[in-house]
Amino acid sequence: MQKQIVNERWIYAFPSSDDLVTYVGDKKHILIAIGTEKILNEDKKLVRIINENIGYPDGIGAVAALRRKGSRAVKIRGAELWLEIIRRYQHEKSFFLIGAEQMVIERTIEKLRCEFPNINILGYRDGYFQEDELPSLLVTLKAKKPDIVYVAMGSPRQEYIMEKMYREYPALYMGLGGSYDLFIGKAKPVPAWWNKMFKWEGLYRAFNDIGNLKRWKRQLPALRIIYKLLLNKI
Numbered sequence: 001m002q003k004q005i006v007n008e009r010w011i012y013a014f015p016s017s018d019d020l021v022t023y024v025g026d027k028k029h030i031l032i033a034i035g036t037e038k039i040l041n042e043d044k045k046l047v048r049i050i051n052e053n054i055g056y057p058d059g060i061g062a063v064a065a066l067r068r069k070g071s072r073a074v075k076i077r078g079a080e081l082w083l084e085i086i087r088r089y090q091h092e093k094s095f096f097l098i099g100a101e102q103m104v105i106e107r108t109i110e111k112l113r114c115e116f117p118n119i120n121i122l123g124y125r126d127g128y129f130q131e132d133e134l135p136s137l138l139v140t141l142k143a144k145k146p147d148i149v150y151v152a153m154g155s156p157r158q159e160y161i162m163e164k165m166y167r168e169y170p171a172l173y174m175g176l177g178g179s180y181d182l183f184i185g186k187a188k189p190v191p192a193w194w195n196k197m198f199k200w201e202g203l204y205r206a207f208n209d210i211g212n213l214k215r216w217k218r219q220l221p222a223l224r225i226i227y228k229l230l231l232n233k234i
Contacts, residue, residue, distance in 0.1 A: 002072070006065045007039050009047055011055045013071035017081055020056055021088050024172055027054070030162045031174040033078040035059025038155070046156045049163050056081075079179045082150055086116055089148070094120040096141060098161075099127035099152030100180040108180045122146045127153040134164060141169045152176035 001023055002013045011034050014020040024031065030053035032038070038050065039062060057063045058078050066073035086095070097105060105126050112119055122144040125137065141149065149171050151158045158175040166173055181187040 002066075004066050004069045004071050006062065006069070008051075009034070009039060009055060010051050011057060011062060011066060013057065013066045013073035014076065015072050016074060017076045017084055020076055020081065021084050024054065024085070025089065027172055028166075028170040029053045029172065030159070030166055031056065031078075031081075031172070032159060033058030033155075033175065033177070034062045036061035038062075039065065041156070043156060046159060049159050078174070078176060079182050082174055082176055082179060083183070085148065085174070086112070086119060090116045090119045093147035094122050094145070096122050096144065096146035096149045097124040097152075097180075098137075098150065099158070099176065100178075101128070102126045104180050104184060104186060107184045111184055127151075134161070138165060138168045141165065141171075146171060148172045148174070150174050150176050152178065152180050154178070 001019060003010055004013060005011075012020075012023075014023070030049065032050055032053055032055045034050065034055040035058050038046070038055070041047070056076050056078075057066055057073050058076060060075060063073050063075045097109065099105065100108070105124050109121060109124050112121065123140060123146070125140075129137070149162075149165065151162050151165075151173060152175070153161060154177055155175060158177070162173040162175060178187055
């Protein structure tokens with residue numbers, strides 16, 4: 001494992017996802033997926049959270065920046081990593097899941113218990129809660145004492161929520177974005193052939209949601225990071 005600074009953000013470079021899973025086995029930190037948007041985001045609070053925790057390259061922009069600095073980085077997809085962590089530690093660690101709609105989180109729990117019969121899920125709740133409900137959730141976490149907490153609420157909200165929870169109840173936290181939707185089949189995964197040829201998942205999703213301007217706007221940072229990489233400004 002190497003650690004490199006990219007645009008004032010520390011990013012951990014691992015030669016494989018298996019190495020990352022091994023590394024976090026005894027850690028109490030926040031796992032943060034780093035892609036182009038997070039590398040270029042100027043939110044100082046988010047940058048601080050990344051630098052105080054474990055940011056890993058979830059996007060090709062982050063991988064390219066790390067390799068430019070000499071690291072043997074590979075792309076580690078958060079949508080697969082959380083399941084690898086469960087697969088490795090299901091017999092020795094406990095889990096708590098937060099995020100998504102009630103129907104999505106319930107189907108996620110049901111499928112996890114089906115695929116991992118020995119998994120110890122101590123609790124779960126949807127991601128639609130207000131700030132004043134967080135203390136109640138923290139009471140639950142402190143009472144149940146999970147080893148690993150997954151939070152699927154979208155970035156950067158999930159990072160802000162995880163930091164608040166971590167300060168009150170240290171554990172291994174991981175932000176999952178829309179991973180529950182992918183897991184239960186509500187959202188379609190990016191085909192392997194596209195990832196092999198183009199490696200730009202966001203562009204595929206934009207093409208498949210052609211009328212969604214928000215998706216297209218989210219691809220603009222990719223053009224910025226290409227420019228910065230070519231001019232060695234990152």
